Amino acid sequence: MKTRHKFVIGGAVIFGVLAALSVQGLQEMTVYFYTPQEVLAAPTDFQEKTIRIGALVQPGTVEWDARSIRLAFHITEDSMRSIPVVYEGVKPDMFREGQGVVVEGRMQNGVFEAQQLLVKHSEEYKVDHNQVASKEDYYKSVIQ
Amino acid sequence: MDSAARWTARLEIIAPLTLFACGLWVFVFTPTETEQGFVQKIMYIHVPSVIVTYLAFFVTFAFGIAYLWKRLLVFDRIAKVSAEIGLIFCAMVLLSGAIWGRPTWGTYWVWDARLTTTLLLFLIFLGYFLLRLSVQDREKEARFASVLGIIGFLDIPIVHKSVEWWRTLHQPSTLFKVQEGAAKPAMPPELLYPLLACMFAMLLFYGYLLLLRWQMEENQDQLHEALAQEVS
Numbered sequence: 001m002k003t004r005h006k007f008v009i010g011g012a013v014i015f016g017v018l019a020a021l022s023v024q025g026l027q028e029m030t031v032y033f034y035t036p037q038e039v040l041a042a043p044t045d046f047q048e049k050t051i052r053i054g055a056l057v058q059p060g061t062v063e064w065d066a067r068s069i070r071l072a073f074h075i076t077e078d079s080m081r082s083i084p085v086v087y088e089g090v091k092p093d094m095f096r097e098g099q100g101v102v103v104e105g106r107m108q109n110g111v112f113e114a115q116q117l118l119v120k121h122s123e124e125y126k127v128d129h130n131q132v133a134s135k136e137d138y139y140k141s142v143i144q
Numbered sequence: 145m146d147s148a149a150r151w152t153a154r155l156e157i158i159a160p161l162t163l164f165a166c167g168l169w170v171f172v173f174t175p176t177e178t179e180q181g182f183v184q185k186i187m188y189i190h191v192p193s194v195i196v197t198y199l200a201f202f203v204t205f206a207f208g209i210a211y212l213w214k215r216l217l218v219f220d221r222i223a224k225v226s227a228e229i230g231l232i233f234c235a236m237v238l239l240s241g242a243i244w245g246r247p248t249w250g251t252y253w254v255w256d257a258r259l260t261t262t263l264l265l266f267l268i269f270l271g272y273f274l275l276r277l278s279v280q281d282r283e284k285e286a287r288f289a290s291v292l293g294i295i296g297f298l299d300i301p302i303v304h305k306s307v308e309w310w311r312t313l314h315q316p317s318t319l320f321k322v323q324e325g326a327a328k329p330a331m332p333p334e335l336l337y338p339l340l341a342c343m344f345a346m347l348l349f350y351g352y353l354l355l356l357r358w359q360m361e362e363n364q365d366q367l368h369e370a371l372a373q374e375v376s
Contacts (some may be wrong), residue, residue: 030310032256054311092250094179102313118249123315125331126178 033102036075036083043107052104053112054120058082059097071117075101087114094119148355155352162345169338177335186244188339191319192346193236198300200230200350201269205297208290220286221365223293224276225357227269229350234266249313257306258314265303268296282365 033054039046055075061082062073071091076082085103095101100120105113170188177184207223210216241259242252253259272292279285307316319339321330329336 030257032254032311032313054313094248094250116251118251118254118313120313121180121248121315123318123321123330125184125318125335127175127332127334128178 036077036081039083039107040081046107048106050104050106050115052102053083054100054102055083057095057097057099057101062097064091071095075103075112083112084110085112085114087117089117092117092119094121148359152352152355152359155348155355159345159348159352162341162348166338166342166345169341174338175334180248183244183247184335186240188342190237190240190244191339192343193233193240195343196346196350197230197233197237197265198304199347200226200233200354201265201293201297201300203354204230204293208293208297211286211290212294215283217282217286217365218362220290221361222354222358223290225361226354227272227293228357229353231266231269231273233350234262234269238262238266254313256312256314257310258303258312261299261303261306265296265299268292268299272296 033052034046036053036055039051039053053075055077058074058076058079061084062071064071069088069090071087071089072085074082074084085105087103087105095117100122102118102120103112103114104116104118107113166188170185174185176182203226204223207219207226211219211223241262245254246252272289275292276285276289279288304317306312307314318331319329320327322328323330331339
């Protein structure tokens with residue numbers, strides 16, 4: 001076997017592996033999370049598998065137990081069908097009812113056990129005109 | 145070349161003053177954003193850095209094409225120095241985004257489409273300089289770098305559109321948000337105007353860095369040529 005052939009074969013193997021990895025990575029990257037609808041439509045596909053679901057926190061479902069550091073809530077897209085989520089961990093500062101979140105974890109008996117809870121920030125920026133506190137006080141409260 | 149030196153001297157004063165004025169505006173006169181609070185101020189570094197990154201790599205792209213067409217080394221020098229500045233600002237985008245992401249999302253980094261394609265942009269232009277270093281012949285270096293600069297720039301439309309094409313953790317564009325059929329920023333004017341000012345200031349700063357580095361590059365190449373003649 002000529003040296004050139006070895007290079008061609010080796011190169012093809014490396015290229016093939018890279019291509020396979022990037023296709024897999026690309027699929028994971030382009031769909032960073034599933035929606036509750038997709039998960040509820042095919043529950044068996046998502047059993048015993050670590051997945052991410054992105055949805056809104058359904059208002060009125062949040063239960064935060066500071067003593068055991070346990071957060072329970074429902075996520076939904078349309079307020080019609082929702083998935084119950086439990087998360088053992090500190091509640092993020094930006095976590096609110098109606099807020100977009102991405103949870104990573106597994107479905108266990110119809111309940112999504114989240115290992116990670118990310119808050120999805122909306123592209124809307126607002127200023128509350130009624131709440132113009134003194135800037136000095138605000139900066140002090142940030143530092144402390 | 146003289147007018148370039150004059151403009152460098154002017155921008156050396158104007159750009160830092162404008163940046164300082166923007167800092168005052170942002171931290172003293174801009175109201176606090178309701179949802180995020182103080183961390184929202186990071187946007188005034190993050191978004192202008194994005195704009196400069198886009199522009200800097202566009203300049204590299206355009207002058208890459210110009211070089212391949214006319215084969216004048218001056219075009220390659222401009223492409224090179226612009227890519228340098230773009231790389232720094234791209235790093236600033238990634239860092240400021242990570243610092244903002246921790247309190248807002250709850251994580252410094254996720255492998256979503258926006259963040260991954262931005263990191264890819266950074267790595268492509270890191271490779272761009274490795275490529276330049278690895279080629280000895282100046283003409284060859286310019287040719288290879290131009291091609292990579294043109295290809296690398298093609299990642300920018302992907303970065304920009306990633307939040308629309310794919311599901312990402314990163315929010316879609318605020319500045320170009322389409323409301324009622326027209327692009328309208330989803331931000332009150334009190335927050336928007338300082339942002340526009342910061343972009344302007346950062347662009348001035350880019351202009352200063354570009355002019356400065358370009359002249360250094362010209363001088364360096366002239367020196368190399370003079371030395372080469374001396375030796376031969």
